[in-house]
Amino acid sequence: MAKYLLLKHYRGAPAAVNDVPMDQWTPEEISAHIQYMNDFAARLEGTGEFVDGQALAPEGMWVRYDGEGRPPVTDGPFAETKDLIAGWMVIDVDSQERAVELAGELSAAPGAGGKPIHEWLEVRPFLTAPPTITE
């Protein structure tokens, strides 16, 4: 088994085929989309491949250490930041082929006009603990 992170972006991914902002869809199209996402997660729970799924608020901040005895420095949010993560799903699957297959299904979630969004999702394998048997 191998874990993969499926990353969804607010910004920074190549443009989707059906690239219409959600507030321009009809309320029914929004419901259909949410239903599709919920069903997808439920199905992966059923197959034993779901690990975690979370959504992130679009606005956050940058923070860094500013030296001994000083409070951390905060900055942002930066509207110009190129890459903005919207959320993720972690899956635990048998192969990279399966990870790609599932990301493809997730990307087919319906959007404006009830048609698949064809959204680009980033698929990143986890770095795992070393195996017990190495030779």
Added chain:
Amino acid sequence: MTSGVDELLLRSLTPSVLGILVRRGADFAAAEDAVQDALVEAVRVWPADPPRDPKGWLVTVAWRRFLDAARADTARRRREDLVDEEPAPGPVPAVDDTLQLYFLCAHPSLTPSSAVALTLRAVGGLTTRQIAQAYLVPEATMAQRISRAKRTVSGVRFDQPGDVATVLRVLYLVFNEGYSGDVDLAAEAIRLTRQLAAAIDHPEVAGLLALMLLHHARRAARTAPDGSLIPLAEQDRRRWDTTSIAEGVAILQAALARDQLGEFQAQAAIAALHADAPTAEETDWVQIVEWYDELTRLIDSPVVRLNRAVAVGQADGPRAGLAALAALDDSLPRHAAVAAYLHERDGNLATAARLYAEAAQKAPNLAERDHLTRQAARLNTRRCH
């Protein structure tokens, strides 16, 4: 815990059993562990062999567990001067103990998340696993949070009087967390507040209990089958739980009659006025505004003023609501959502749609975000087609 045992009965006995152990001289942390062990044992043994006196059984088993642990501890430290004989389980001031436990678990030295976790375990009798599931954190994390909390209050004397207000804040937090995992935190908060109301005669305890009951009564009507939020005005009021409403109103009326108004009674009064309206249109918004004015005098928080602006918008029209809103900082949570709603009612659909979309961006949870996005979409598609 599993079926075959009356879990609620078992858990309702938790605080008094724990109180008895502490009165007998057990330190709180060790006693709490021993009671948890006894609860687990009860779930295992009771289905086949139900005790005649459940509480006496729990006290006996928990005390034995405590002694075993204390002896193991003593042996380890090569000391042998600890407790040995079992005192007779005589009459105990159970109600008083229960109250002391609430105070201890909501002690001001605890952070809110620690106080919540400790209350659910020591007063509520939930297992660490159940609490962890309810708050969506790993069990090990929750176990640490609880043991740190127990260490924090270990020096607090058990018979020290506490402040009811801190207890009410903790119970309010539990209630507001709602429902996730297999533990219904809203129902649990109601149970614990009811138990507190039985232990202490206090109008604000009654006020919080009424507030919870009145909100809980609307729960079935609050979400659509697909999980989306249904705003108050659009809820099917036939699905409200009238028994819960009647109980909440009766408790509130008795509390208000004592003429010691507090924030929870005022909030419950607002909830009662909503519950009272057969349709959204028949809501007595003028009285609701008056209660918000009362509430502002009790706790002048920006959130209360924001809710008041909504009520003003209903009582005196959207322009008046927008005027009330203009006095508030627009960085407040839900400010954009309220502005969107008032603008829509005032007929500024383009502005309303823009504000709904902005509000969705700032929404603190997914259900609200989806709801606000739908509102924006509804106005945008209506304007285009």
